Amino acid sequence: MSTPNGFPQHSGACVTRSPEGGAVQDLHAKKAGKAAKKEAGGNGVLTFEDPSSVGTSLNESLKLLPDELKAHMKIKSITPRPPRKPRLERAASLDEKSWRRWRRFRTSQESLTDPNETSSSNGSLQEASLSPPVKGRASPCHQCCQQNSLHGSPEASEAGPMGKSRGSTSDLGKRASEISSAFGGLLRGKAFAGSKPRLSQIMPARPLPPMEFNVASHTLRTANRIDSDCMDYRHYSQHKFGRVSSSLSDTRLHSNGMVYDNCSTDSMKSTFSLLTPIRSKDVRSRSYLEGSLLATGALLGAEELSRYFPDRNIGIFVATWNMQGQKELPVNLDDFLLPTDPDYAQDMYVIGVQEGCPDRREWEIRLQETLGPHYVMLYSAAHGVLYMSVFIRRDLIWFCSEVEYATVTTRIVSQIKTKGALGICFTFFGTSFLFITSHFTSGDSKVNERKLDYNKTIQALTLPKNVPDTNPYRSSSNDVTTRFDEVFWFGDFNFRLNKDRETVDSILNQNPETDVSKLLAYDQLTSEMSRGSIFKGFQEADINFRPSYKFDIGKDSYDTTSKQRTPSYTDRVVFRSRYRDDIHAVKYSSCPVIKTSDHRPVFALFRVKVRPGRDNIPLAAGQFDRELYLIGIKRRITRELQKRQEQKDQKSSSICSVS
Numbered sequence: 001m002s003t004p005n006g007f008p009q010h011s012g013a014c015v016t017r018s019p020e021g022g023a024v025q026d027l028h029a030k031k032a033g034k035a036a037k038k039e040a041g042g043n044g045v046l047t048f049e050d051p052s053s054v055g056t057s058l059n060e061s062l063k064l065l066p067d068e069l070k071a072h073m074k075i076k077s078i079t080p081r082p083p084r085k086p087r088l089e090r091a092a093s094l095d096e097k098s099w100r101r102w103r104r105f106r107t108s109q110e111s112l113t114d115p116n117e118t119s120s121s122n123g124s125l126q127e128a129s130l131s132p133p134v135k136g137r138a139s140p141c142h143q144c145c146q147q148n149s150l151h152g153s154p155e156a157s158e159a160g161p162m163g164k165s166r167g168s169t170s171d172l173g174k175r176a177s178e179i180s181s182a183f184g185g186l187l188r189g190k191a192f193a194g195s196k197p198r199l200s201q202i203m204p205a206r207p208l209p210p211m212e213f214n215v216a217s218h219t220l221r222t223a224n225r226i227d228s229d230c231m232d233y234r235h236y237s238q239h240k241f242g243r244v245s246s247s248l249s250d251t252r253l254h255s256n257g258m259v260y261d262n263c264s265t266d267s268m269k270s271t272f273s274l275l276t277p278i279r280s281k282d283v284r285s286r287s288y289l290e291g292s293l294l295a296t297g298a299l300l301g302a303e304e305l306s307r308y309f310p311d312r313n314i315g316i317f318v319a320t321w322n323m324q325g326q327k328e329l330p331v332n333l334d335d336f337l338l339p340t341d342p343d344y345a346q347d348m349y350v351i352g353v354q355e356g357c358p359d360r361r362e363w364e365i366r367l368q369e370t371l372g373p374h375y376v377m378l379y380s381a382a383h384g385v386l387y388m389s390v391f392i393r394r395d396l397i398w399f400c401s402e403v404e405y406a407t408v409t410t411r412i413v414s415q416i417k418t419k420g421a422l423g424i425c426f427t428f429f430g431t432s433f434l435f436i437t438s439h440f441t442s443g444d445s446k447v448n449e450r451k452l453d454y455n456k457t458i459q460a461l462t463l464p465k466n467v468p469d470t471n472p473y474r475s476s477s478n479d480v481t482t483r484f485d486e487v488f489w490f491g492d493f494n495f496r497l498n499k500d501r502e503t504v505d506s507i508l509n510q511n512p513e514t515d516v517s518k519l520l521a522y523d524q525l526t527s528e529m530s531r532g533s534i535f536k537g538f539q540e541a542d543i544n545f546r547p548s549y550k551f552d553i554g555k556d557s558y559d560t561t562s563k564q565r566t567p568s569y570t571d572r573v574v575f576r577s578r579y580r581d582d583i584h585a586v587k588y589s590s591c592p593v594i595k596t597s598d599h600r601p602v603f604a605l606f607r608v609k610v611r612p613g614r615d616n617i618p619l620a621a622g623q624f625d626r627e628l629y630l631i632g633i634k635r636r637i638t639r640e641l642q643k644r645q646e647q648k649d650q651k652s653s654s655i656c657s658v659s
Contacts, residue, residue, distance in 0.1 A: 299399070299615055299619075300399055300430060300614065300615060300617070302612040304399070304612075305610065308399075309610060312609055312610050313607045314347045314348065314610050315347045315586075315605065315608075316346055316347065316350065316488075316607075317337070317346040317349045317604075318352075318435070318488050318490055318573050318603065319336070319351045319573075319602065320352045320490040320571050320572070320573060320603075321352075321353055321571070321597070321602070322353075322354040322355050322439075322492045322549075322570075322571060322597060322598075322599035323354070323355055323597050324355050324597040324598055324599065325357065325358070325385065326357060326553075327359070328596055329357060329362070329363065329366055329596065332370075333366060334370060335591055335594070336591045337349065337370050337371060338371075339589070339591075342586065342587070342605070345374075347393050348391070348392050348393070348396075349371060349389075349390070349391040350390050350391075350424075350435050351367060351391075352386070352387070352388045352422070352435070352437025353385075353387040353388070355385050355439070355492075356382075356387040360387055363387065364380055364625075364628055365632050365635060367391065368628050368632025368633075369633075369635040369636045371632075372633075372636060373394075374393060375391045375392065375394065376391065376392065376397060376624035376625070377390065378391065378392045378400060378620070378623065378624055379403040379405070379424060380625070381405040381407075382422070383407035383422040384420065386407075386420060386439060388435065390424060390435070397620065398619075398622050399428060399429050400428055400623075401426050401427035401467050401617045401619055402426065402466060402618045402620050403424060403620060404424070405423060405424045405425070406423050407421065407422050408421040408456060408457050408460045408461055410441070410452075410457070418439060419439050419441060419453070420438070421436055421438040421439075421461065421491075422437050423435065423436045423461045425463045425484060427467055427470065427617055428610060429610050430470060430611040430612045430613025431486060431609075431610045431611050431613070432470045432483075432484045432485045433487075433488075434480065434481065434483075434487045434488070435489075435490075436488070436489045437490055438454075438457060438489065438491040438492075439492045439494075440454070440494045441453055442494045443494070446494075447524055447528065450534075451534050454535065458480050459479070459480075461480040464483065464484075467618060468617060470485055471485070471578060479536075481537070481538075484578075485577065485579070485611075486575070486578075486608055487575065487576045487577070488574075488575050489538065489573075489575070490572065490573040490602075492570050492599070493525060493570060493572050494570050495525035495569070495570060495572075496524055496566060496568040497519060497523055497566055497567070497568045497569070499519075499522040499566065501565075501566045501567075504519065504547075504567055505567075507519055508547075516544065516545070516546065519547070520543060520569075525569070529574075535574050537576045538574040539575060539576065540574045541573075541585035541604060543588065544588070545588075545590045546567070546590070546592075547567035547568050547570075548569060548570065548571045548590050548601075548602050549565075549567065549569075549570040549571065549598065549599050550567065550598045551595065551597075551598050551599070552598070554595050556592065559598075571601075572602065573588065573603070573604040575606065582608060582609040583606055583607075583608050583609075584607040584608075585604060585605070586605040586606060587603075588604045589602070589604075590602045591603065
């Protein structure tokens, strides 16, 4: 009768045989049990609780030494015990653990002597197979032991009690322990397979889903795309860089097109860049002074534009504010520059100021402090008390051309240039932008003077200078606004409402919310634009806010002085484009919380279509005001630390009283 393992079954005794099939010696089971309990703690022998089903198989397979050695040593019978519960290692299954244990056994065992030979032998146990583990429930240790067990092995060598090459009693006990340890892995797979379920190596049932490369948002988008001229990297690397082995993480990176060779894998296991790889030969041959509109790899080309703006739309914030020359600046500009609607900040911020504060640098520092480290000031210019500042996301400064500006003075009599226009232009990718801030002539009835200011500005503003026109066939030498793709004109235009104060107040009281359509029927600018006498080709978004002029400083009430000026929409933002539907107005509103001037700031949010450009335009090469950036960020950090300290002091100084 045989056991499930294929070994003869005996009850209560350990049987040994010589290679020639000599006499069989039975050892009493009771003596074997006592010896096993005594030796279990120190010799590392694996023991089993069920000697009838497991121990007999082990004892049948173990080959003991011949009779001539029994006089020199005391052979102890072994009562097997079940192995300890397997400890799961991370990234290793039970089959892998059994294979590693068998390999350790092979490398650490010493040679056994043959009972027919008198000399020692250094030969080790022979294996039928040395192949790595294969899929299946049986481990390689199990296969090797079944095919090449010690039962009846002709290669067992003789060992005597004397001599350097002869093993001692303790050596033999150690060998028996090692053999038992080897069979422990074998029996663990079969004899106790039903006691507890074994956990196999965890592998995904199907390939992992690809990463979401499109992280596009309503602001600056950076999508991980592989250029068409770089798609052969994967095939090139598979032929040139052979991979001996690959982990799951490596495979995932390769399958997603993120890694192209072993070196890249080693450097990208913990973190990887969203930048597209560039071949060395492309860097050698690429020229940024030449290039067609759709040239592959062009710095301002279609591929680069689509990488940052998949829908080719950029968000622009345009604002105007007449500061009335006040030295005092608002405590907080967040509500002005960072309105809560929409949720995302814009890619570009352009702020024009009329009658600016005496300290222009302080104003720019406050702007930088509010916008934070994600934005840098690309350019700023001034014409008397007219200020304009252009901030852009720092990731985009490499795609801007050189920035140019020009000014126009409309009031020559005054030494201080309070009336006039200031223009700034540059090209972003392949789209040219012109921003103009103006302060026209004031007065309720001076509509013609304001139209003259407009005409003088479009004729005298000499832009562009060095930056090439993106479409010279649609340009006019008499109108600067026709020489650019996208034009934004904003400022204090001083157009009033043709109605008395009482009528305007009554309309405002009847419609305290945003219904101002009745007021706009009396607006001078709306009337003149409809006639085509001013801002030809320009548009204005729908107005849904109250008049921005004239307030009592620090209050929400309109002029309460003796002059009783009529509330009016003097501060405006208008726009025009060479191409239809290139500019889409998202929001047009005022900022009523800033009350340091008699004007309320007015701002507009736009979505503007951007086109790819050529590489032959003069680039700004990452130009920005670094000194302003550092000062603004230090101010921001200092303000945050002071705020935390004030909160800490407030908590520590609070007193709780119990009545």
